[in-house]
Amino acid sequence: MTSSERSNGTVDVFEQAATSYDRTGVSFFGPFGAELVRRAGIRPGARVLDVGCGRGAVLFPAAEATGPTGRVTGTDLAPAMVALTAEDATRAGLTHVDIRMGDAQQPDFPAGSFDVVLAGLVVFLLPEPEQALRAYARLLRPAGRVAISTFGAMDPAFVAAMDALARHLPADQPRPAPTDDPFADDQTVTATMAAAGLTVTAISQHRVESRFRDVDHWMEWMWSHGARALLRHIPAELLDAATTDAARALAPARLPGGGLALITTIRVTVAVPSPAAACPNDPS
Template identity: 45%
Template sequence: MISSVYEEQQARVARIYREAAADYDQIGPAFYAANGARLVARVGVVAGEIVLDAGCGRGACLFPVAEAVMPGGRVVGVDLSPEMVGLTRADAERRGLAGVTVEVGDAQAPDFPAGTFDVVVSGFVLRLLPDPAAALRSYARLLKPGGRFGATIYASTFGPEWEPVRGALESFMAPATTRPPAVELDPAGRLAELMAEAGFGQVDVADEPFDIWLDGPDEWWRYMWASGYRGMMDRIPADRREEARRVVCEAAEVLRAADGRLLLPQTVRYARGVQNGS
């Protein structure tokens, strides 16, 4: 029996991403893969390093890390969803990537000895965790002295022009059943403070826009189920999902650009820091 809020939230996240695993980041533009590559470049992963990808999903950070650490390095990805792990492990084998390990694990508290890694990365995971501050402390512990940490989170989603669509979508949603994270990650300065408190120096947090272009409302609807938005979509009762799709896609029709596509504007927050140990 689930006995704590932490375990309940873990179970819900595991279920959602188990259901999303096959299509995750496979519909529309590869948003997570593009931002994973950007994050790896910002952190400056180099050949020979040992890297942890906390909450590796379908490999958005894992795969660019694997390429960056060769020759001589290795990367370990952990994810709560066995389905994500299985698919990502198979993808790594198909790509012929050496030095890659993917295993089921808790992204908030990865089970490795202190000082194991040169770099820890985490792509769009911190907001999913019950206690992001505890996760940051875990990552600092797992790093070697002077090791680097990098993360991405959503800074903003949907633009103001999407508010009518979002309102229509939320009208179909059941109330949230999980508690928000134990600490807030907004504004950008708050995340920087949490990183400093966790033991990181040279902290840099910056927001950058990232536009997602989709073919139209139907692709947008499918994208919402195959991305981090699935946690929100999961709140639509199963017997109302077809009605919701029809109503919400109709509301989104007015947002089509001249070429018929839809623009879903996002802002991505990039954070990086250096472990303060000596």
């Protein structure tokens, strides 16, 4: 499979998820997006690009941070994400927000266009994240910065439930395999940023507790985001059994009064262009 086929497959998953993405009554993308924007230190009047904007978990807090004197451009490759988020922005009367189709791998803007480039939970989905980060660095104005979020530790019950679901994949379906994750920990993220010509100025981790009424609500949420990539390959006749197995794996997440609670951690990394990358022709 080529990297562009892989990318198309990823976008296809989000295209199908767009109507329910971040709309299942679960606290997850919202608090993570708000934290990324808080850490990015966006000032009123700033020009901001949000790549892979989805349904706006990062974009709307960014629009609040810039205020109407600034401008926020959101891009996504899933047409339904773009259309629905643009409708939400219009309904909210945000005239300083612009949402359009665009590839987070190769953002198509002139160099020096933005004060801040944001990428919320998207860089690890790209075929070549290091090149993408290098492109974001080129888009920055002087004193600009890139701020990304990536996943940290997942709740062990969530990992066990994903494994339980994966056991129901057809034999010929490739299992999610451990890869060399360029965002696995603070050191790896720092090295990936450095390779892209960026110097990390801050890394922080943030935990969010997500609550679910029951396992059916959890499955509804799973279909609404990237986990759909796994679920859609489970044969329809095996979905009930897969859900039962996932429910068993989620037992440690059960709350005494009913429902489930899972803890997810994200890592927020803020970086600025490295001096050598910022002035490639500077002989000093």
